[in-house]
Amino acid sequence: MSQPKYLTGDKAGLEEFLAKFDVFLFDCDGVLWSGDHLFPKVAETIEMLRSKGKQLVFVTNNSTKSRADYKKKFDKMGIPCNVDEVFGSSYSAAVYIACILKLPAPKNKVFVLGETGIEQELNVEGVPYICGTDPAFRRDIEPEDFTDIANGSALDPDVGIVLSGLDFHLNYLKMATAFQYLQRGAIFLATNIDSTLPMAHSLFPGAGSAGAGLAKAFGKEPLSLGKPSQAMMDAVEGKFHFDRSRTCMVGDRMNTDIQFGIEGKLGGTLAVLTGVSKKEDFLAEGAETVPMAYVDQLGDLLG
Numbered sequence: 001m002s003q004p005k006y007l008t009g010d011k012a013g014l015e016e017f018l019a020k021f022d023v024f025l026f027d028c029d030g031v032l033w034s035g036d037h038l039f040p041k042v043a044e045t046i047e048m049l050r051s052k053g054k055q056l057v058f059v060t061n062n063s064t065k066s067r068a069d070y071k072k073k074f075d076k077m078g079i080p081c082n083v084d085e086v087f088g089s090s091y092s093a094a095v096y097i098a099c100i101l102k103l104p105a106p107k108n109k110v111f112v113l114g115e116t117g118i119e120q121e122l123n124v125e126g127v128p129y130i131c132g133t134d135p136a137f138r139r140d141i142e143p144e145d146f147t148d149i150a151n152g153s154a155l156d157p158d159v160g161i162v163l164s165g166l167d168f169h170l171n172y173l174k175m176a177t178a179f180q181y182l183q184r185g186a187i188f189l190a191t192n193i194d195s196t197l198p199m200a201h202s203l204f205p206g207a208g209s210a211g212a213g214l215a216k217a218f219g220k221e222p223l224s225l226g227k228p229s230q231a232m233m234d235a236v237e238g239k240f241h242f243d244r245s246r247t248c249m250v251g252d253r254m255n256t257d258i259q260f261g262i263e264g265k266l267g268g269t270l271a272v273l274t275g276v277s278k279k280e281d282f283l284a285e286g287a288e289t290v291p292m293a294y295v296d297q298l299g300d301l302l303g
């Protein structure tokens with residue numbers, strides 16, 4: 001495996017690298033920003049790529065926001081972006097449920113472990129759901145809940161899917177209810193299974209960690225519809241119709257973003273060192289996932 005090219009400060013190398021691609025798939029958390037903190041010169045870099053006629057797609061595993069929510073965040077951050085350029089894991093999961101799984105109504109209802117981003121995208125696709133941000137589930141489990149869940153009186157007979165995303169309001173009642181749906185044959189899906197979430201220039205438990213307890217109890221991992229899933233890559237390509245050989249994935253995480261690009265046989269991958277993965281992760285001898293090139297921060301693409 002060849003060593004990745006370090007492009008920070010390499011003007012000629014940057015020119016040559018950017019000229020290889022017409023399309024850039026951008027990860028968001030850890031590449032553009034950490035929470036609400038925009039990294040240096042990100043807006044200028046996006047502007048530069050657009051001025052060179054590059055097509056940009058923002059492909060995020062963060063399921064807490066819908067595409068519409070992300071459009072508002074891009075506007076707030078001063079990054080010009082069209083809502084159709086955003087492709088998040090909530091949208092990926094909603095499209096998969098509505099267009100691929102297509103469970104016959106009324107047994108197509110989704111039990112959601114996650115935030116409003118998932119609910120909004122399921123609504124757009126006309127997929128019914130329960131739980132999510134419903135305050136009725138944001139309470140301690142009571143002794144009578146065990147009986148009501150076990151005998152099914154507290155369960156909705158139309159739930160056919162459990163969808164696990166990044167849930168900032170985890171509790172035992174939701175996990176126990178989801179578990180019982182799975183025991184009754186519901187399909188187990190996840191928006192993504194990232195172990196950590198880059199926030200406030202640090203790391204916090206991610207969607208994969210949020211759903212790990214349920215997976216352990218059930219004894220099976222969910223089908224993830226976020227990066228590196230190629231169902232997501234196929235859906236992104238199906239929507240944007242790009243030439244994979246002229247497309248580059250830009251990300252901060254080896255086992256989601258860079259693996260997504262490599263498995264998707266994209267023309268290239270660029271790692272950015274402002275998020276989860278460190279350069280030691282991919283420079284080490286025998287590293288599992290190695291990007292084509294890397295920079296310290298996205299703004300370094302300005303040369």
Ligand SMILES: O=C(O)[C@H](O)[C@H](O)COP(=O)(O)O
Pocket residue numbers: 027028029030059060061062063166192194195196197198205206207208
């Ligand atoms: O835990 C998560 O959901 C992820 O860490 C997070 O949201 C990743 O977002 P991305 O880096 O794909 O924009």
Ligand SMILES: [Mg+2]
Pocket residue numbers: 027028029030031251252253275
């Ligand atoms: Mg990221």
